[in-house]
Amino acid sequence: MRLVGKKVGFAVTGSYCTLEKVVPEIRKLVEGGAEVFPILSRSVKETDTRYGTAAHWQGELERLAGRPAITTIVEAEPIGPQRLLDVLVIAPCTGNTLAKLANGITDSPVLMAAKAVLRNQRPVVVAISTNDGLSANAKNLGLLLNAKNIYWVPFGQDDPFNKANSLIADMSLIVDTVVAALAGKQLQPLLLAPAKGVAKTS
Numbered sequence: 001m002r003l004v005g006k007k008v009g010f011a012v013t014g015s016y017c018t019l020e021k022v023v024p025e026i027r028k029l030v031e032g033g034a035e036v037f038p039i040l041s042r043s044v045k046e047t048d049t050r051y052g053t054a055a056h057w058q059g060e061l062e063r064l065a066g067r068p069a070i071t072t073i074v075e076a077e078p079i080g081p082q083r084l085l086d087v088l089v090i091a092p093c094t095g096n097t098l099a100k101l102a103n104g105i106t107d108s109p110v111l112m113a114a115k116a117v118l119r120n121q122r123p124v125v126v127a128i129s130t131n132d133g134l135s136a137n138a139k140n141l142g143l144l145l146n147a148k149n150i151y152w153v154p155f156g157q158d159d160p161f162n163k164a165n166s167l168i169a170d171m172s173l174i175v176d177t178v179v180a181a182l183a184g185k186q187l188q189p190l191l192l193a194p195a196k197g198v199a200k201t202s
Helices: 016-031 042-046 054-065 073-079 095-102 109-119 138-145 171-182
Strands: 007-012 035-040 087-093 124-130 150-152 167-169
Touching (some): 007 016, 035 054, 087 095, 087 167, 095 124, 138 150, 167 171
Parallel strands (some): 007 087
């Protein structure tokens, strides 16, 4: 029960193929004693895909967390002044969200939640899932790697030969990354080779 008493925001963005991988991690957070607050990007809230309907994903997250999801900027704004969260997880974090986070753009519930948590000098944990992490978004990744209070779920190239620019976090390491981030530490190794690597706290 490493997270007893901790309030964890869990924000999901539109890497639809990855949503199934993050759902078990919400369950682990709850089992670890955390109080989880689900936050949905507009694309997850509104878009049906071959990976599931918007209603399915919202319902699943709300069921696991035991509370309604935050789905608007207005609902996310009080997170800052109320100091509602101890840590925010963005998983999966798309390249679009990554770019906006790096450049101070706040145009979604997820980004408002991140701004609110960072305002309070609390950790934001990013679990990247993007096809352009080593191309158009590499500069934004670099900016955030050097940013205060941003922590990373260890990541690597998911398909280096067929999608050379694509990066994805090991979603099974979300809970360990959250625990480390709450202690002010980055889980290591940060960069993972395909199918390799045992993470530990630096």
